[in-house]
Each structure stands twice: as C-alpha cells, then as structure tokens.
Amino acid sequence: MAFASYTALSCWRRVGRIFFILLLLYCCKFIFVIHNSYEVIFMDYKKYQKSRNMSWEILLKENVRELPVNIVELCYKLGIAVKYYDKLEQGNDGKCTVINNQPIIFIRKDCNRQRKRFTIAHELGHIMLGHVGQYELINREISPNDNPIEQEANVFASRLLAPACVLWGLEVKSADEISQICDISLIAAEYRWQRLQKLYKRNKFLVAPLEREVYKQFQNFILSHQHQVNP
Numbered sequence: 001m002a003f004a005s006y007t008a009l010s011c012w013r014r015v016g017r018i019f020f021i022l023l024l025l026y027c028c029k030f031i032f033v034i035h036n037s038y039e040v041i042f043m044d045y046k047k048y049q050k051s052r053n054m055s056w057e058i059l060l061k062e063n064v065r066e067l068p069v070n071i072v073e074l075c076y077k078l079g080i081a082v083k084y085y086d087k088l089e090q091g092n093d094g095k096c097t098v099i100n101n102q103p104i105i106f107i108r109k110d111c112n113r114q115r116k117r118f119t120i121a122h123e124l125g126h127i128m129l130g131h132v133g134q135y136e137l138i139n140r141e142i143s144p145n146d147n148p149i150e151q152e153a154n155v156f157a158s159r160l161l162a163p164a165c166v167l168w169g170l171e172v173k174s175a176d177e178i179s180q181i182c183d184i185s186l187i188a189a190e191y192r193w194q195r196l197q198k199l200y201k202r203n204k205f206l207v208a209p210l211e212r213e214v215y216k217q218f219q220n221f222i223l224s225h226q227h228q229v230n231p
Contacts, residue, residue, distance in 0.1 A: 043151050051152045054128050055159035056210040059217070066221040068183035069161050071120045075105060080127060082120060084109045094119035096126050103127045114185040118157055125156030162192045165215040168205045169222040172196070181225075 059069075062077050075082050080103045087108065093115060094107045105123040107116055126132055131149055162182040172178055178196075179189035199205060206212045215222075 043148055043155075047148070047152055048155055051125065051129060051155040052159050053208075053210055054125070055156050055163070056208075056214050058124075058128065058160060059163065059214050060210070063217070065217055067162075067166060067181050067218075068117070069121075071117050071124070071161065075120060075124055078124070078128075079103070080105060080124065082107060086110070094123050096123040096132055098132055103132065112185075114179075114183055114188075118161065118184055118188050121157035121160050122153045125153035125160070129153065129156060158188065158192055158195075162189070163211075163214055163218070164192075164196055164199055165205050165211050166218045166222065167192075167196055168199070169215060169218065170225055 058064075058074070058078070062074055064074065072082050082105045084107050092108070093111050094105060096103065096105045098104070105120055105127075107119055107123075111119065126149075129152055131153070161184055162178055167178060167181075170177075170181065172181065172193075175186060175189040175193035178184070178192050179186045182189070182192075184192075206215055
C-alpha cells in the first residue's frame with residue numbers, strides 16, 4: 001500500500017513537472033518581448049512576427065533599396081494619402097482613417113522632421129496591419145507602456161525605417177549612427193540600438209527568408225556606404 005502511494009505521488013510529481021514545462025514553453029512566445037521591453041512590454045510573438053514581416057514585405061514589394069526610407073513617397077506608392085494639420089485631437093502626433101475607401105494619414109505640422117517620419121511609418125503600420133476601424137488609435141512618442149496595438153505599429157515602423165539586417169551590414173555601432181543613417185529621432189534610435197545589440201550577441205541575422213531578401217536588395221547601398229566610410 002505504501003509502495004502504491006509512493007508510486008502515485010511520484011507519478012503526480014512527474015505530471016506536475018511536465019505541466020510546468022509545457023506552461024513555460026507556452027509562455028516563451030512572450031519572453032522575447034519581455035526581454036526587449038524597450039519597445040514592447042507584452043506582445044504575442046506571432047503578432048510581433050506579423051508586424052516585422054509586414055515591414056519586410058513592404059520594403060521588398062516597393063523595391064526600397066536605400067536608407068533613409070522615403071516614407072511619404074512609400075505611402076503614395078501604396079495608395080495612401082498623407083495630410084498635415086495644425087492640430088489633432090488629444091495631443092496626438094498623428095492618426096489614420098479611411099474615407100470613401102481611401103486610407104489617409106494625418107500628421108501634426110509642428111512635429112520635427114524625424115518625428116513626422118516615424119509617425120507616418122507608425123500610422124502606415126496601423127493601416128497595413130488592419131487596425132483601422134477596429135481599435136482606438138493614439139500616436140505619441142514611443143513608450144513601453146503603449147497598448148499592444150500601438151506596440152505592433154511601433155514594431156512595424158522601427159523595422160521599416162531601420163531594418164536590422166541593413167544596419168548589421170552597415171556595421172553600425174551606436175544609436176547616433178542609426179539616427180543619422182535612418183533619419184529617425186535619437187529616442188527611436190536608442191530603442192533600435194538596444195534591440196540590435198541583442199541581435200549582435202546572438203548573431204541572429206539573415207535567419208528568415210524575407211530578411212535575406214531585404215538584405216540582398218540593400219546590398220548595393222551597403223557596399224556604397226562601406227566604401228564611403230573606408231575609401
């Protein structure tokens with residue numbers, strides 16, 4: 001009887017350990033995001049992938065081959081109008097909507113150039129990811145406290161304007177370099193640099209097929225930039 005009780009207890013302990021391992025594996029899809037909380041706090045990994053991959057697909061589809069990305073021209077190529085206004089409600093830097101089946105991005109005029117660029121890319125992310133009409137969208141400076149929808153748009157925008165594989169090819173070594181090359185604010189560049197450092201440590205570049213295609217498309221730009229730095 002004692003042996004049977006011990007066997008049953010041992011069995012339940014094994015079941016408990018298996019359950020814990022399965023739970024840990026399930027939660028791993030969030031661990032990536034938690035460890036990179038400079039950009040997002042809590043995002044399903046599949047949604048992160050969707051946002052990242054969408055940025056790569058846009059770069060490839062519209063044949064973008066150099067940095068900084070001409071974000072306004074890119075929007076027009078995609079059939080999205082960009083309009084500037086003196087003020088937007090709630091102190092927003094930007095917003096997007098659809099009027100008569102025409103997607104439109106509204107940008108506050110008095111933002112500086114780099115902030116405008118990131119805001120346009122952020123709003124483009126909302127449109128391309130299907131957020132418009134489904135959620136209340138608010139665009140201010142990047143914050144780790146943003147809700148998941150805003151985080152997805154930030155992931156899209158940062159990967160569109162500062163693709164990691166291109167920065168890796170350019171051998172960037174600081175947030176200042178990222179800011180200058182990508183024409184984004186130093187704040188946005190700091191977030192991107194934090195992520196890039198982690199990728200450097202893990203040597204996680206050119207893993208996804210789409211990323212390899214993006215890198216190949218930017219190769220002439222990368223070689224030209226390297227030649228300028230080391231003539």
